[in-house]
Amino acid sequence: xxxxxxxEFVDHIYYGDExxxxxxxxxxxxxxxxxxxxxxxxxxxxxxNGEKYIWKGSATQYPVEAFLEARIWNGKSFWDAEQDMEWVxx
Amino acid sequence: xxxxxSFAAGNKVPYSYKTIGTIDGxxxxxxxxxxxxxxxxAHSSVAYIKLKPDGTFHEMRFYNEHHYLTMEIAYHPEPNxxxxxxxxxxxxxxxxxxxxxxxxxxAHRITKQEYQKYKRxxxxxxxxxxx
Numbered sequence: 001x002x003x004x005x006x007x008e009f010v011d012h013i014y015y016g017d018e019x020x021x022x023x024x025x026x027x028x029x030x031x032x033x034x035x036x037x038x039x040x041x042x043x044x045x046x047x048x049n050g051e052k053y054i055w056k057g058s059a060t061q062y063p064v065e066a067f068l069e070a071r072i073w074n075g076k077s078f079w080d081a082e083q084d085m086e087w088v089x090x
Numbered sequence: 091x092x093x094x095x096s097f098a099a100g101n102k103v104p105y106s107y108k109t110i111g112t113i114d115g116x117x118x119x120x121x122x123x124x125x126x127x128x129x130x131x132a133h134s135s136v137a138y139i140k141l142k143p144d145g146t147f148h149e150m151r152f153y154n155e156h157h158y159l160t161m162e163i164a165y166h167p168e169p170n171x172x173x174x175x176x177x178x179x180x181x182x183x184x185x186x187x188x189x190x191x192x193x194x195x196x197a198h199r200i201t202k203q204e205y206q207k208y209k210r211x212x213x214x215x216x217x218x219x220x221x
Contacts, residue, residue, distance in 0.1 A: 004124040004125075004126060005124060015192045015193060016195070018127075019126075029167070029169075029176075031170075032193070033197075034196065039193060042169075042170065044169050046167060046176045046177070047177070048176065048177060050176060052169075052174075060193075062193070087126060089140075089142060089143060089148065090142050090148055090166045
């Protein structure tokens, strides 16, 4: 993770915090969102018609592992791709 | 300025933020060494502001007398509040109704009353004229 500590970044995911990062020239926005009492994680590519992913959590936990393990980064998981991600401020 | 519940308990903790200015008496903070966002607790202020890299208002956090985060106003695209729009920045509010529970933070677009109350802090944000 460029411009930040990846462990700290992941810690923020557990709280559903708003996170902005770049990957291969695209900007992404990750945040927790409560849907019908369920804590979900939403990932948006911040461009018109960009990608969108939602992982459904439980009433008490965001689905962090599902996000970390999803092979959505050119077939790689977050842990395999994080060194090419840059943490940015919006 | 500690982390979530991680009071320093007398131990020396490195600073994570520096004050780079004020807006109407509220400190504007900038993270140090890759620190992002604003503190989850505040021990010397009731609010902090963070600006975007271009100097525009990004977010403001409010803390109660017990130092807990109670509310956050942010300005950026929020697809969940704007019909999926990912390019238009909007002013919106996250509330933290439960003491030291950062998981539950219901959000809404800023109300006219909230806007009128806090707009003096929204540096560089276009005026909202229609409600």
